[in-house]
Amino acid sequence: MRHIISLLVENEFGVLARIAGLFSGRGFNIESLCVAESLDPTISIMTIVTSGNEQVLEQILKQLNKLVNVIKVVDFKDMDYVTREMVLVKVNATERTREEILRMTEIFRGTVVDVSQRTYTVMITGDESKIKAFLNLLRPLGIKELVRTGPIAIPRGDKIMKTREKGGEGNGEDVL
Amino acid sequence: MKLTGAKIFVESLKREGVDTIFCYPGGAILNIVDALYGESSIRQILVRHEQGAVHAADGYARASGKVGVVLVTSGPGATNTVTGVATAYMDSVPIVVFTGQVPTALIGNDAFQEADIVGITRPCTKHNFLVKDVRDLARVIKQAFYIAKSGRPGPVLVDIPKDVTQDVCEFFYPEGVNLRGYRPTYKGHVGQIRKAVRLICSSRRPVLYTGGGVISSEASHELLRLAEMLTIPVTNTLMGLGGFPGDHPLFLGMLGMHGTYAANMAVSTADLIIAVGARFDDRVTGKVDEFAPYAKIIHIDIDPTSISKNVRVDVPIVGHAREVLRKVIESIEEEWVSFSGFKEGIKEWLEEVQRWKREYPLTYIRDGTLKPQFVIERIFELTRGEAIIATEVGQNQMWTAQFYRFLKPRTILTSGGLGTMGYGFPAAIGAQVAFPDSLVIDIAGDGSIQMNIQELATAVNYSLPVKVVILNNCHLGMVRQWQELFYGKRYALTRIDGCPDFVKLAEAYGAEGLRIEKEEEVEAVLKKAFATKRPTFIDVRVNPFECVYPMVPAGASLREMILL
DSSP states (O other), X not given: OEXXXXXEEEOOTXXXXXXXXXXXXXXXXXXXXXXXXXXXXXXXXXXXXXXXXXXXXXXXXXXXXXXXXXXXXXXXXXXXXXXXXXXXXXXEOOTTTHHHHHHHHHHTTOEEEEEOSSEEEEEEEEOHXXXXXXXHHHHHHHXXXXXXXXXXXXXXXXXXXXXXXXOSSOOSSOOO | OEEEHHHHHHHHHHHTTOOEEEXXXXXXXXXXXXXXXXXXXXXXXXXXXXXXXXXXXXXXXXXXXXXXXEEEOSTHHHHTTHHHHHHHHHTTOOEEEEEEEOOGGGTTSOOTTOOOHHHHHXXXXXXXXXXXXXXXXHHHHHHHHHHHHSSSOOEEEXXXXXXXXXXXXXXXXXSSXXXXXXXXXXXXXXXXXXXXXXXHHHOSSEEEEEOHHHHHTTOHHHHHHHHHHHTOOEEEOTTTTTSSOTTOTTEEEEOSTTOOHHHHHHHHHOXXXXXXXXXXXXXXXXXXXXXXXXXXXXXXXXXXXXXXXXXXXXXEEESOHHHHHHHHHHHHHHTGGGGTTHHHHTHHHHHHHHHHHHHSOOOOOOOSSOOHHHHHHHHHHHHTTOSEEEEOSSHHHHHHHHHSOOOSTTOEEOOOSSOOTTOHHHHHHHHHHHOTTSOEEEEEETTGGGGSGGGHHXXXXXXXXXXXXXXXXXXXXXXXXHHHHHSTTOOTTOBOOOOOOHHHHHHHHTSEEEEEOSHHHHHHHHHHHHHOSSOEEEEEEOOTTOOOSSBOOTTSBTTOOBOO
């Protein structure tokens, strides 16, 4: 099963290595990972797409939560959310196919961002199904190269991810 | 007050109440070593190998409950600590390891004695830090100690580049720590505790299965109270030994691969397992699908990742074992009326458990040869359970767990999770530093003792009267046992010829060397050893073909024990 997880992490060096190391060391999958600074410059948000059964997912969430540099783990499983991914695709553009590429790009509200004599580079954003549909239509025309950001996600409505930090009552001096 | 990084280091350690550090110097930490010169409030123990320093700090921490502290240099000094750090990580031992690093300007340049120790130890520390600015040093040290000892304890490594120890800044030691990403949970969820108490109340075949969490949270008093008020039998993991008195009628002994018949049968037929500070390790569960098939499970642990990792749990309770047990006890007392028939209801179960204990006790065959179990039994009798016992790893460790009855917490120092040969001797040294007047004994094998034998010089150097009982069977015994049972007696690479004469070796170091070859000599020689104030090696020539029983073969269920 595929899952999207977002992590609010300290914007420090080494944090990405900790998270990547946790996944590889414990045999968890990372299908994609997208990370950049958030509204608060001391915090980065990572969006990770992972896969595994319920038990594996539970372990992934708990293990991530255990990392000292991870401020919050958001599991989108039971949440209404918006997800988008960006793709840059370089496709063969011959006299015969140019028109069709442009037409499809327009239908999918993409943009041609670079042109050469033999290729078009198209940028498209959308959720997984839209991107899949677009690439399926383009494939017969000859895709030369494809670069994807991997999805990012945000909760729908008024909800935000940075609502509450980690629970527990340890606050510095509370060592029993 | 402006101070150098090196002085800040020393002052910070004092604020943390550190009285002892285990060190090995080198170029990158010369400034710190210099700042420690003549510093009488912090005892500095110079070891002979950095791995020994970490195990010693670990033994110091396990025996005393305080945080163990290590100081070593960069590069090889740092990489030599890795096994020790991983050992402490697997067994949740609070230590802080300070490593020197090359100057910040040289980091990443493959400089002399440079190693990315933060990268190397990331998966085997609870957390680690590289201090890039002297202004962060005091705060990082404060955080390091806090992280090491709070929540589920563990090792923290702090890497300090040489220029940071030279640089100067205003010294200010923070009062508290505010880590927004680290908030351990101590208090158990009230609703979950209530559920647990109801489950206990309705059980007819309950068993308490308790581990190292009882020791580190100092919950043994509460455990005893809970077990006695309801007459629930108790089994310990290797890490949990001493958490419940080993001579108590409700005690079943250790469970798992080399557990007692009674303990393994009890968990296999129980209808309720109350797990406290234990993590259902594969050496405990055997074949996990067949573990405790009839039991509901209550799991109390401070680390949420330990819960439902290997075994599905019915009532998880995240919290500090002592705090949660107190609440459980309180709530049982409040509902004492509903427990009125409890003891009567589990009477049959207790009789069954006692019958297993009676009919299948731990035993060995007395055939005139010198048996290692006999030696350990005599050590227990002579020390009356008052000694601090370290072990190495392998047969010596399992026989100690079986035949030395641990009566009190923090009296067994053993590498349970990682299974590090060479752990016991330096750990015993660390414990002896913490308790100079206690009898500290390392029960070793002839293989394991040679993995950190250089620390004998440390013991002699500081007059630490550690006793090392070498159960010398001329083999890597546990591996040999597996070869005997599962590899058609093809003893590949397990016969270790060329052992030194341990008596002469001890004498060469300036320690005492003794030898035991026959049963009749055991008591007199042990008495002599325990009476001396010098570090002592006792070379005990035991029967080389003795095996540890019972044994659950790897991958088998707990009921499939090979008995003697």
